[in-house]
Amino acid sequence: MKSHVLTQLRSLEAESVHIMREVVAEMERPCLLFSGGKDSIVMLHLAVKAFAPARVPFPIMHVDTGLNFQTVLDCRDRWVERTGVQLVVASVQEAIDRGLVQEEPNGSRNRIQTPVLLEAAEKHGFDALFGGGRRDEEKARAKERVFSFRDDFGQWDPKNQRPEIWNLYNGRVHQGESIRVFPLSNWTELDIWAYIEAENIDLPDLYLAKDREVVERSGMLYEVNEFTPLKDGETAQVLSTRYRTVGDANLTACVESKAATLIDVVEEVAAVRLTERGATRGDDKVSEAAMEDRKKEGYF
Amino acid sequence: MTVLTEGAGEAGPASETHAEIVSGDLLRFATAGSVDDGKSTLIGRLLFDSKSIFADQLESVEQVSKDRGNDYADLSLLTDGLRAEREQGITIDVAYRYFATPKRKFIIADTPGHTQYTRNMVTGASTADVALILIDARKGVVEQSRRHTFLATLLGVPHVVVCVNKMDLVDYDEQVFEKIRAEFTEFASRLRVPDLTFIPVSALAGDNVVTRSENMEWFDGSPLLSHLERLHVASDRNLVDVRFPVQYVIRPQQNDARDYRGYAGTVASGVMKPGDRVLALPAGLETTIESIDTADGPVDEAYPPMSVTVRLADEIDISRGDMICRPNNAPTVTQDIDAQICWMDESASLVQGKKYAIKHTTRWARALVKNINYRVDVNTLHRDEDATEIKLNEMARIRLRVTQPLFVDAYQTNRQTGAFILVDEATNKTVAAGMIGGAAHQY
Numbered sequence: 180m181k182s183h184v185l186t187q188l189r190s191l192e193a194e195s196v197h198i199m200r201e202v203v204a205e206m207e208r209p210c211l212l213f214s215g216g217k218d219s220i221v222m223l224h225l226a227v228k229a230f231a232p233a234r235v236p237f238p239i240m241h242v243d244t245g246l247n248f249q250t251v252l253d254c255r256d257r258w259v260e261r262t263g264v265q266l267v268v269a270s271v272q273e274a275i276d277r278g279l280v281q282e283e284p285n286g287s288r289n290r291i292q293t294p295v296l297l298e299a300a301e302k303h304g305f306d307a308l309f310g311g312g313r314r315d316e317e318k319a320r321a322k323e324r325v326f327s328f329r330d331d332f333g334q335w336d337p338k339n340q341r342p343e344i345w346n347l348y349n350g351r352v353h354q355g356e357s358i359r360v361f362p363l364s365n366w367t368e369l370d371i372w373a374y375i376e377a378e379n380i381d382l383p384d385l386y387l388a389k390d391r392e393v394v395e396r397s398g399m400l401y402e403v404n405e406f407t408p409l410k411d412g413e414t415a416q417v418l419s420t421r422y423r424t425v426g427d428a429n430l431t432a433c434v435e436s437k438a439a440t441l442i443d444v445v446e447e448v449a450a451v452r453l454t455e456r457g458a459t460r461g462d463d464k465v466s467e468a469a470m471e472d473r474k475k476e477g478y479f
Numbered sequence: 480m481t482v483l484t485e486g487a488g489e490a491g492p493a494s495e496t497h498a499e500i501v502s503g504d505l506l507r508f509a510t511a512g513s514v515d516d517g518k519s520t521l522i523g524r525l526l527f528d529s530k531s532i533f534a535d536q537l538e539s540v541e542q543v544s545k546d547r548g549n550d551y552a553d554l555s556l557l558t559d560g561l562r563a564e565r566e567q568g569i570t571i572d573v574a575y576r577y578f579a580t581p582k583r584k585f586i587i588a589d590t591p592g593h594t595q596y597t598r599n600m601v602t603g604a605s606t607a608d609v610a611l612i613l614i615d616a617r618k619g620v621v622e623q624s625r626r627h628t629f630l631a632t633l634l635g636v637p638h639v640v641v642c643v644n645k646m647d648l649v650d651y652d653e654q655v656f657e658k659i660r661a662e663f664t665e666f667a668s669r670l671r672v673p674d675l676t677f678i679p680v681s682a683l684a685g686d687n688v689v690t691r692s693e694n695m696e697w698f699d700g701s702p703l704l705s706h707l708e709r710l711h712v713a714s715d716r717n718l719v720d721v722r723f724p725v726q727y728v729i730r731p732q733q734n735d736a737r738d739y740r741g742y743a744g745t746v747a748s749g750v751m752k753p754g755d756r757v758l759a760l761p762a763g764l765e766t767t768i769e770s771i772d773t774a775d776g777p778v779d780e781a782y783p784p785m786s787v788t789v790r791l792a793d794e795i796d797i798s799r800g801d802m803i804c805r806p807n808n809a810p811t812v813t814q815d816i817d818a819q820i821c822w823m824d825e826s827a828s829l830v831q832g833k834k835y836a837i838k839h840t841t842r843w844a845r846a847l848v849k850n851i852n853y854r855v856d857v858n859t860l861h862r863d864e865d866a867t868e869i870k871l872n873e874m875a876r877i878r879l880r881v882t883q884p885l886f887v888d889a890y891q892t893n894r895q896t897g898a899f900i901l902v903d904e905a906t907n908k909t910v911a912a913g914m915i916g917g918a919a920h921q922y
Contacts, residue, residue, distance in 0.1 A: 343909075349838065
């Protein structure tokens, strides 16, 4: 007698596949936001599974800050090649050159990605954008809907979200409005890693530990490279490190780790004591309400 | 999957090896309580004692608590996320929390208790296996405890766990607990509660949340977490009535799979196997399941909540919104729906004669409100048969006429095919949750 009970990973997978099919069935022009990070890669992997044997029936969009790790771009291109998915690139550098946005004094292009993203979405007429956000990442995200309604300025109003009951999602929008869809809402970082390991998903090698030349700044470790060169008076050291998140190359720190294989990473994540954003993203440290504010502006 | 035997290190969040952690199943529970019942503290305690919160989150909570001059770490800060909530010290929306033990992954829908946000309780309970009801030991069973239990049973939540909280403030007195248990049991006997459990706890002090309380030796039940870990939920699901709402037709426009035609969807209930005779609705035609496909290859059976792609032996015209079932076990095909609804829109009321968009499984249609049979006051649960409009957070029994047939079951026998939402066609807002058929509960 079979148990007819799905494991947690297969339950999460089934839910994500259901959400993606629902969006494709109901929305005019969906698009998947692809950063090259592990969450967006898992999303693309799920999209491939949801529509097999057909190709993924929507494009992916990379908001290119111009501050990319080369290995992330290489991985992106491998995925495009392998799946035949259409790639749209929205360039932040080009938007700076045009004067749409201005470089921020701290060198972060995180915030100025938002207008670039919104402009590209409007230009292509995307009415549904898949994002890799998870509710376990941050307190403001814990209340995010799976189908998150955005007004015609792309803004999120936490007090004006549609109730989500059962799995009956409502993606109906007026002209100019859109929804953000988070198929990974109920996944945790550990689920993501266990799934990557179980499915042997192709990731940028940044996520795996190796010896890297790093410098310590305000308690965070930055790899010494063209984005984060050594400053006067600083000394570099070689440590076994890996990246837990992949953001702008000039702002994303790595952490000390010996996890050189996917299994090692799963094991490490299961034991780790810091949330991934707290550990590695300088741009999230601004204030406790930082994420809430950025979401209201249209950030993911 | 490879089994790991070492290296998970000292106790962190989920200190077991990954192979054990991800092999458990998924349990969804909804919490409800009045404003000061300590619900956020209880969840904070579950996360904290099961080592599911992280060092930086705890540091932040301790710092803020200290800044506010609190004597102890305010664990409710772990869950009260939005700025407006922190300012008002209340929870204004459903928040989802996650933690895992070696046995299970838990998804908590943390729903606010105060009157104006009843819709969030309905939202949280709609997918829950378990409803956690909090009662303040000093106050006993209050109106809101009754209302939350009523909503949980109306939403078909199969297990109800009543946590009698703040036992530390009544000297861990067994008599206080027993009095509340008796009163609650008496009231619950008038509702449909398949499984009811009582646990005396102190969320603040940690008694009977994760570890057994030394202050309440008289209690011989399990602490909350072990109860949730052991709760048997597999048999709650309907594995008898095959219901497969077609979500999307996969027809690759590609040279390598030109002849493929598969019906993608999530199994709502029942167990499907290749070779099974099936009936497609609304076509009314019978055929056989040729194959049940997934991206990882064909499977020999599909059950809820699997997402699969079904191929049929004969070419039948089937599209999104259609339903595959068994010839001798079909849902009711009807354009007339009797349902209990919860109204969720603050800006407009439900009125007789108005038309809404209706979404039932994967099918959209339009629905006309033919009749408001009666309104249920969710505070007093009094029935008002003269009601002409239904406002935010009110429940009502209504009759709808739908523009095209829906394939429905009673909500009490099928939480998937018995549920629908109404959407305002002008604003596109989701305005109501509906549960089909069955007698309304009353007490």
